Amino acid sequence: MAIPLILALLTALIISIAANPSPVTFIFGDSLTEVGNNNHLRYSLARSDFPFYGIDYTNRKPTGRFSNGRTISDIISEKLGIPSPPPYLSLNPDDDVVLKGVNYASGGAGILNDTGTYFVQRLTFDDQIGYFEYTTKVIKKKIGWQNGTSLLHNAIYFIAVGSNDYINNFLQPFLPDGQQYTHEEFLRIIDMKLVEQLTRLYLLGARKMIFLGLGPLGCIPSQRAKSSTNQCLHHVNEWVVQFNSKVQKLSKVLNSKLKKAQLIFVDTYQDGIDLVENPTKYGFKVSNISCCQVETRVGGLCLSYAHVCNNRSEYVFWDSFHPSDAANVVLADRFFARLYAPSNSSTNSSSNHME
Ligand SMILES: *[C@@H]1O[C@H](CO)[C@@H](O)[C@H](O)[C@H]1NC(C)=O
Ligand SMILES: *[C@@H]1O[C@H](CO)[C@@H](O)[C@H](O)[C@H]1NC(C)=O
Ligand SMILES: *[C@@H]1O[C@H](CO)[C@@H](O)[C@H](O)[C@H]1NC(C)=O
Ligand SMILES: *[C@@H]1O[C@H](CO)[C@@H](O)[C@H](O)[C@H]1NC(C)=O
Ligand SMILES: *[C@@H]1O[C@H](CO)[C@@H](O)[C@H](O)[C@H]1NC(C)=O
Ligand SMILES: *[C@@H]1O[C@H](CO)[C@@H](O)[C@H](O)[C@H]1NC(C)=O
DSSP states (O other), X not given: OHHHHHHHHHHHHHHHHHHSSSOOEEEEESTTTOSSGGGGOTTOSOOOOSTTTTTTSGGGOOXXXXXXXXXXXXXXXXXXXXXXXXXXGGSOTTSGGGGGEEEOOOTTOOSXXXXXXXXXXXXXXXXXXXXXXXXXXXXXXXXXXXXXXXXXXXXXXXEXXXXXXXXXXXXXXXXXXXXXXXXXXXXHHXXXXXXXXXXXXXXXXXXXXXXXXXXXXXXXXXXXXXXXXXXXXXXXXXXXXXXXXXXXXXXXXXXXXXXXXXXXXXXXXHHHHHHHHOGGGGTOSEEEEESEEOOTTTTOSOOTTSEEOSOXXXXXXXXXXXXXXXXXXXXXXXXXXXXXXXXXXXXXXXXXHTO
16 A cells, blocks of 8 residues: 555656756765765864865865765765765855755764764754755745745755764763663654654755665674674664664655655665675675774774775775765665665565555
């Protein structure tokens, strides 16, 4: 029953991507998709505007991307044939450039407002939506209400958020959420907040929203380091699977409640697991430690004095949180494969859908 609906939505989305070769894209998220907003937050501790970040990026320059090269959103933009949208805070917010798409993502950001508070400054998902709201006003002022509304309805909204609600909130023993709530309670809070946020985006004109599910966070080097034998943390992965399932259900509910919503949840969890468990299948050699040798217990980012591995394409992880450029290429490929092959990505969720 739900499958035809999902198929119809996907078909509509894919047709619109095909019909509109350079879609305007608005990106929301965390360090997995940030392209430099935090460089403009003077006191933010969640930043990557120093070497060796960007060592494989254009001109080998750090840009504020949490990667040795490109982020997954850069690669997805490349595949869509559009330039990666610029960071909102680098723009004059009233300039014409906002008509071509904006990236609001910010390292340390979460769905919940109190996620990542110890980074001092970051744009939470609420903050990002707030800036987007301003952008919608600028767009309508520039090209008129009707054309602006049409631009907003036809744009693609790429949303990748939630990892920090675990890494930099629920999983941190010194923050209240992990102590106060069971995981089930925590998920309920996330669910309510996300419904509010996605509805707000919808009311601002977003229709074609793609939510990228979480990867196997229990297998990122910073989490493995908590295991005495450097293994993936299974309970963390189980929580991630529950999160993904929750957001998938929520997407279905919102699509039926909000008449014109085309919210699509793309689950690449299994792909992440496969990449970590069978790195050689994808041309990698190492997936259990990061290329940049970081002290996972203090920070986990790749600092300027760290030792960097010889061949960065052999490592799935760049630092103890983020995939390498090479791994992002694989993940972006899998993302498109899932997006264009809904029968596969919905296989597991179909049981959830058919209740
Ligand atoms: C979000 O959290 C900050 C503190 O980090 C607080 O000052 C602010 O009022 C909160 N905003 C909302 C909408 O809860
Ligand atoms: C809106 O779009 C139409 C068709 O593309 C165009 O003729 C018109 O000038 C636009 N209006 C504004 C205010 O830009
Ligand atoms: C990483 O995995 C390899 C096998 O692929 C193993 O030999 C090595 O000991 C592991 N390293 C750590 C730190 O877990
Ligand atoms: C680096 O690793 C990749 C993937 O294993 C391989 O294709 C490439 O030849 C290596 N480059 C060098 C310089 O060893
Ligand atoms: C779809 O699933 C089949 C069987 O599990 C698999 O062989 C195929 O590679 C999958 N296709 C995609 C695009 O994931
Ligand atoms: C469905 O879930 C099971 C267990 O979680 C997993 O082993 C399997 O690969 C999944 N299938 C797909 C198509 O994602």
